[in-house]
Amino acid sequence: MAATETRETRVGDAYRRLKAEIRANRLPPGFQATEPEIAARMGMSRTPVREALIQLQAEGLVELIPRRGARVLPVSVDDMREIYEILTALEPDAAAGVAERGATRAELAPLVRATDDMEAALAADDLEAWAEADDRFHTALLDLHGNRRMRDFAAQLYDQAHRARMVTLRLRERPVRSTREHREMLERLRAGDAKGARRVFRAHRKRAARELLEILRSMGQPQL
Template identity: 65%
Template sequence: MKQGATVTRVDDAYERLKDEILQNRMPPGFQAPEPEIALRLGMSRTPVREALIRLEASGLIELIPRRGARVLPVSPTDMREIYEILTALEPEAAAGLARSRPTAEMLAGLAEATDEMEAALERNDLEAWAVADDAYHRRLLALNENRRLSAIVGSLFDQAHRVRMITLRLRAPPTESTREHREILHHIQAGNVEVTRTVFRHHRERAARELLSILENYRLPGL
């Protein structure tokens, strides 16, 4: 029982710290000693230490002996590599899902995320749009039931998401991206394997060009 409680505290510390990083409340370059981070969470140091080790393995922070943890920056080179991997893996995952001819019930989470993106765009709530966009990609990945793929791509989502949050208001409204999400969902529902793959690849390639242009042309804090 005690061990289970410890795991729960570690998971809680991990999720809370990851959220601080992904929402840029702990921005790239942020550094603090372990006791300060534990105080920030109102937790003891043991679960916080374990959570920091997990965050380092996810590529979000680095642990510096006697100096605590530092949130890692993400360079244009990092993002180019991340999007190259996402462009290679995600379209195949989506195509595989289309091939399986999932039911409407199975795709309900994707439909919900798409509806949320469209509603957020209408009210110009970019933060809500980004949350729904992240949910769409994670739910699609989960539907493949490939744990290794989910672990690999999920860690890349975490690294890419915080950069997207920083650049959110430096881009045009995500009208095209929202339309592409709806189109991808349509082709998955219809079982259009090759079209799903092609549209998803185009979606990732376009997003990569847009984001890399911003990173290469703006001096962003911590990046």
């Protein structure tokens, strides 16, 4: 039992560290290396790294290439368009569902903290912290909604979208408008305004997608 728990802990650690490197673009799209090279880079043994890479392949972040190791998958403009279309379809209805059933102050606390952190990060011009708080807001909403399959599915889309956001974060206007929209979404949830929560959330996702895709196209690259 102890050996199994130790192995699972090592695999979980390798998975979390590799995913963090990919999400932050420290292992950028197109990066390719053998499993021993990746293990050496991470300071870990090869076996947990291999199992972590298998998980990341299932999530659409890497491709395992026989005898050549792993490659971090690029994110195309079309990928991002599809991802944002799905999120625009899912999240507004999830927000409306939370507003309609009502949420307690304690239940909304993670959303409040994320919104406060977004505002503080914006004031400090810390865009990386802002993006992290933004991710927490959306994840907390789906946690509150309670559909586990939706949350797990959306989490994979968030991981793929996050890489493109980090590339374009400093090429966009400061996220003042986005921060205001998150505050408004929170207030709609507090008020139990299902119709308003759905409307604000959908408008937010559509605007964010439009801005992101315009920047990716202007970079002249079909893929990141």
